[in-house]
Every structure is written in C-alpha cells, then in structure tokens.
Amino acid sequence: MTDNAPSTACIALDETRRVIRVAGGEAEDFLQSLVTANVETLPVGACRQGALLTPQGRILADMMIHRQADGFLLECDATRADDLFTRLRRYRLRRPIDLAQEAELCVWVGWGGGDPPEGAAADPRHPDLGWRWIGLRGDMPPTINEDDVTALETWHARRIAAGVPQGPVDLVPERALMLEAGLDRLGAIDFEKGCYVGQEVTARTHYRGLVKRRLAPLRIESAAATSLSGAAVSEGESKLGTVLSHANTGDGAVCLAAMKLSDLHRLMTDDSALLIGDVPARLAIPDWMLPLPQPARTDGG
Structure with missing residues (x-):
C-alpha cells in the first residue's frame, strides 16, 4: 500500500x-480494431485501461473501458471527450454501432477497505486504486455512507x-507514447491481439527496445510545495524532467515527472539530491515499475 x-x-x-x-x-x-486494450x-x-492512438502511435485519448451486458462504457477525461467521440464516429462509417x-x-471512485458496491468494477491498474462505479x-x-465521501485529490x-498516469496532463495528446508511460505493464496494451490504430509503431517500440523516457513518481516531504505544475525536476544545474500531474498529501506532495531512462537508472x-523548483524531492519508484527498461541506445543521457 502507499503511504496515503x-x-x-x-x-x-x-x-x-x-x-x-x-x-x-x-x-x-x-x-477491438481501434484501441490498444483487448x-x-x-x-x-x-474495466480495463486503454487508449486511442494516432497512426504514428501517439496517444490521442486514454480511457477506462467498462464492459456491460449490452456493450461498453468508455470513461475519459472531460477535456478529451468531444474529440474522442468525434473520432469514434469517423471510424464507425456505416457499421451498426x-x-x-x-x-x-x-464516475465515482472508492478505496481503502470494505466490499465494493454492486455494479462497481475493480481498478486493475493497481490495488491502491480500489474500484470505479458509473x-x-x-x-x-449503493450501500455507500455519505460520511465516506472525501476529496478527489486524495485518490489522485x-x-x-x-x-x-491518467488523462491529458500525464499523457499529452499527440505526444505521449504508451511505453514511455509504462502502460504496457498496466494492462492497457495487448501485444497478442490483432491490428489497431498505431499498433505497428507501438509493437516496434516494444520489441526493439526503443524506449527513451519514463514517467516516474517523486515525493516531496515538505508542506512548502505549493506550485508544482510544469515545474522542473533538477539535479544541481541540470534539468532532468518536468512535473506532470501532482497532488497534495497533507505533509507534502507527490507528482509524476517525465524523465530520461538513463537518468532514472543512475x-x-x-544518492543525488533532487529539487522540484527549490524544494527537495526524492524518487519513489513502485515495485511494479521494476526493473526499469534499459534505455534505448539513442538515449544520450
């Protein structure tokens, strides 16, 4: 379990x-012919995480895919919903969809103990993420006590x-790659299924070991961490990465940052000291991310 x-x-x-x-x-x-998940x-x-990609393998929108008896519900970030819906309509053509x-x-999320309510789906990405209910x-x-309702930031x-990673802050549309986000280890990609949009590039990156960067969590043990969006992760005078999503923990903060794999291995x-802005930070790599992939040969870090 996490510290939270x-x-x-x-x-x-x-x-x-x-x-x-x-x-x-x-x-x-x-x-099945469009998204990365099976x-x-x-x-x-x-439910299962997946994504719709560009033909070049860049993420357009990530989503949680819920299966129902009569079809599927796709939950995605509100800022990406209109674009995702437009693209799905474009791909539908004349099919009976x-x-x-x-x-x-x-969407409700729940965690921390007790049985999930009827109709909830376990979040398969990590045990600490509990369940999701639409x-x-x-x-x-159902069966949930209103006294249990808390701030969404606690779940984040x-x-x-x-x-x-989740949403366009972590997975920047038309820039982010599935493997650099570690989504292959979170069940969001099936390398055995048939073709889908962006499959060729994603598979080539996987089988040839072309990953250069990785999203990694960092922890700040200071209540002074107030403005983290887009802040630099630095070591001395060298910038190593940029903060993506972040959340307060009461006594500090946690964040995801995009960093070179070569720097993460080092x-x-x-025991190099890291700073986010001018606040000390430390890597907090979870077990599921280990071992880290070896950096691509073209990673000059």
Whole structure:
C-alpha cells in the first residue's frame, strides 16, 4: 500500500470524467480494431485501461473501458471527450454501432477497505486504486455512507504515488507514447491481439527496445510545495524532467515527472539530491515499475 492508505473506506466523485456509450452488434469488433486494450477478453462487469492512438502511435485519448451486458462504457477525461467521440464516429462509417455521449452518467471512485458496491468494477491498474462505479448523475453507489465521501485529490495522491498516469496532463495528446508511460505493464496494451490504430509503431517500440523516457513518481516531504505544475525536476544545474500531474498529501506532495531512462537508472543507484523548483524531492519508484527498461541506445543521457 502507499503511504496515503486510509484505515477506512473512502469514496470520491470524479467530476473530471465523461462517459461515452458504445453498443450494437459489432461494438466489440469495432473497439477491438481501434484501441490498444483487448476488449474481447474483458469480462462483463470489469474495466480495463486503454487508449486511442494516432497512426504514428501517439496517444490521442486514454480511457477506462467498462464492459456491460449490452456493450461498453468508455470513461475519459472531460477535456478529451468531444474529440474522442468525434473520432469514434469517423471510424464507425456505416457499421451498426450506436455511439452516445452519456451526459447523465458520472464516475465515482472508492478505496481503502470494505466490499465494493454492486455494479462497481475493480481498478486493475493497481490495488491502491480500489474500484470505479458509473451511475446516474446525482446518485451515489449503493450501500455507500455519505460520511465516506472525501476529496478527489486524495485518490489522485494514491494514483500518482502508485505511478499510474491518467488523462491529458500525464499523457499529452499527440505526444505521449504508451511505453514511455509504462502502460504496457498496466494492462492497457495487448501485444497478442490483432491490428489497431498505431499498433505497428507501438509493437516496434516494444520489441526493439526503443524506449527513451519514463514517467516516474517523486515525493516531496515538505508542506512548502505549493506550485508544482510544469515545474522542473533538477539535479544541481541540470534539468532532468518536468512535473506532470501532482497532488497534495497533507505533509507534502507527490507528482509524476517525465524523465530520461538513463537518468532514472543512475538515480536508482546513487544518492543525488533532487529539487522540484527549490524544494527537495526524492524518487519513489513502485515495485511494479521494476526493473526499469534499459534505455534505448539513442538515449544520450
């Protein structure tokens, strides 16, 4: 568990997410040919992370894919929902696929203990992330106590500490690569499934070991950490990376940063002092990220 583990169950409403419904007789084949995750093996009632890529293998939108008896619900960051929906409609052509933006649906997340409510799906990316529940806006997950509702930032602190990227801050549209984000180890890519948009580049990067960078979590043990967005991660006079998503932990903060793999390998074996802005920070690599991939030969770090 992360350092942020509460002793009792907690839930939070995630107002930053939007939901798209994909249904119809060919919904499974349609998504299987588009997204990085394997939706054929996704059981009803479960969810899995995936992404829609450009033909060049860059992430357009990441999503959590929920399978239902009559199709799929895709939950994604609200700022990417319109673009994702437009692209899905473009790929649909004349196939018998029903697409709809479900404005009346909302997403809740829960963690920290107790049984998940009926209809919730375990978040498979990391045990600390608990479960996810999609329901009507204004409703709460069944059997949940209102006293358990807490700030969404508490959940994001757990996500970031677990090294799990999510949304366009971490996965910058048309720039981010799946393997540099570690999404291959989080079940968001299936290298055995058939073709999907961006599959050729993603597979080549995987099999030829062409990864140069990695998103890594860092911890700041200081309440002085107030402005982290876009801050530089530095070692002496050298800039090593840039802060992406971040969250306060009460006594400090956690953040994800994009850094060279060569620098991460070196920092794992020495005691170099890191700064985020002018505040001391340290790497906090979770077990699932180890061993780190070897950096590509072209990584001059």
